Amino acid sequence: MSLNYSERMDGIKASEIRELLKLTQKPEIISFAGGLPAPELFPVDTVKEISSEVLKDMGTSALQYGPTEGFEPLREKIAKRMDSVGVKANAKDILVISGSQQGLDFTGKIFLNKDDIVVCESPSYLGALNAFKAYQPKFIEVPTDEYGMNMDKLEDILANNNKVKVIYVIPDFQNPSGRTWSLERRKKLVELANKYNIPIAEDNPYGELRFEGEKLPAIKSFDTEGRVIFLGTFSKTFCPGLRLGWICADDEVLNKYILIKQGADLQASTFSQIIVDRFLTKYDLDEHIEKIKKVYVKRRDLMFKTMEEEFPEGVTFTRPEGGLFTWVTLPEHINARDLAAEAIEKKVAFVPGGSFFPNGGNENTLRINYSNMDEERIVIGVKRIAESIKEMI
């Protein structure tokens, strides 16, 4: 017996990251694979105190259904936080979602007919590509350099393809490359999107984790026509287990997201929302983020140092000023999937880069996370990967 599935299911494969994460739950594995925050930095005691308070003060509403749009005081606070990336927003511009991954799925649902085109960075976030694939689009990858997408190539694509329905970008400490877009490219992207009337999905899970260098305004801050959809999350700055993110967008577009949220799962967890709201009321999230950054920057520096020392000639990697990832390029003849198989034998995990290219190729790349392992394991893990690379050269 085999059931009849929809056509879209043909294109949907298990995310290599999620599959790897299963392996990496084994404590003996040194994992640079996930985008997992360091759990030892979660404000567990504070969440404990707050959960108790919330249940004491407003337990029945915290456990009841709430509005699809989200818990109003939290929407207000998120709107205010958008200030820090140069976006003036009010509560009505915010939809609370169940992690920003959900915003990617909704973006596909709202904009994509079968065979429409998603324009994305090359490489781009695997989880977004998988979410979009459910809507059967084609992908056009735009070459990127250290300042973001190549704008000439982008204009060329937009001028020559009338089925482009959304431009998907991660301008801050991109997943997987770690790269951050320059101010000029941000402005230029909005200019081109205006010219060709294309919406932009700006995915920003890492922007608040800047260790050094100048903070840049969100692409949304240059949006004069309501075409930029900003996706934010509390997963990297607070904790992912509560599953809370948000969409910031203008009326017309946000209403579509609200409609889709209704049908998809009614609303984000009321309890999670009220916990985060109370945290934002009583505590300083930015102060907490400073603590996280202090740990991550040390891990990043140690990782870079060890990679410089251990990786053989011909291996390069990006040096992001923040975020969770560095992107490694191997000599062309080494396949990172083979390397990953070797490394897992040595109990070290990372994500081969090929999956981040929707149209394939670039098998000599890999993504390495530096936020989740302690310093000792970072050194041991990098050394083991280096050994494997040397064996394959």
Next chain:
Amino acid sequence: MSLNYSERMDGIKASEIRELLKLTQKPEIISFAGGLPAPELFPVDTVKEISSEVLKDMGTSALQYGPTEGFEPLREKIAKRMDSVGVKANAKDILVISGSQQGLDFTGKIFLNKDDIVVCESPSYLGALNAFKAYQPKFIEVPTDEYGMNMDKLEDILANNNKVKVIYVIPDFQNPSGRTWSLERRKKLVELANKYNIPIAEDNPYGELRFEGEKLPAIKSFDTEGRVIFLGTFSKTFCPGLRLGWICADDEVLNKYILIKQGADLQASTFSQIIVDRFLTKYDLDEHIEKIKKVYVKRRDLMFKTMEEEFPEGVTFTRPEGGLFTWVTLPEHINARDLAAEAIEKKVAFVPGGSFFPNGGNENTLRINYSNMDEERIVIGVKRIAESIKEMI
């Protein structure tokens, strides 16, 4: 400026229920509109105690990402609870989702191409119809009586339509009609689904709320071919604010749901899952459900009694043995949307029945919830609706 949305967005409208729920958040409104459980019955103190314990014992894992499939001990306990509806399941047959509404969206995504057919009861759950609409199907409604779908009509439909991709049913205390399928119809449905190779989505949010009469096995319990997808939820038996439900299905199908869950939002809230798991370990959910039922049955009886006394001749309603709703049929010339407008002037809300028929018609029906209002408000509310009906007759 207007953006280009996908075709599917043309068919998606705001749920009348969710819109009404906004109104009904005003404390002066007597609301029979939502399917809201009574918040005064939520085990707030227990959740408080458990949340603290969980954060103390395993705070970092409770706030971290977890596997897409769900928290393993919770999956085990859910599998075991499936026993009570005659389904033998193991943890591997369970996917934890963010409320059972999410399972409806996934069902559409997994089975429906544009113009495929969903066969459903007439009337059927509005939220399911809205979720399916995102995948642009057509609906064929099967007439129902007090024993469930008319099986001759169903067979006629299956024999004459080759694009039927899913049969969607709510066999226990159906939303909105309150009706429960007989044992024979349950068996017959599986027989027909086998014959025509169609999957069945069995949505069961209310089955555990049986006040009287004999408990019936789930349709899933008669499934010998892995074609029944069972959707369960903790929203009506524990609390909806944690947003937790589950899918119980066989390997092949469940794997599709897991893939879709990855792309849609990665996983259900880790914290919510561990809270429910701990509750199921330390406390007896069935005992808690008994408490809920004791209150609901009194409210139901009082509602029936008041409706019998107050509603004029020509108005009929169903008398379910459990669940949250009764379904009222007005004389044909009275439009329930007009009645709703009158009632809201008197500060009473309910959901007009027309929205529960995907192909329209039946505007002289309405759905009334009896779980959310206390006894005093039930009497006042029914009296006011009765007044409005009398004014319109």
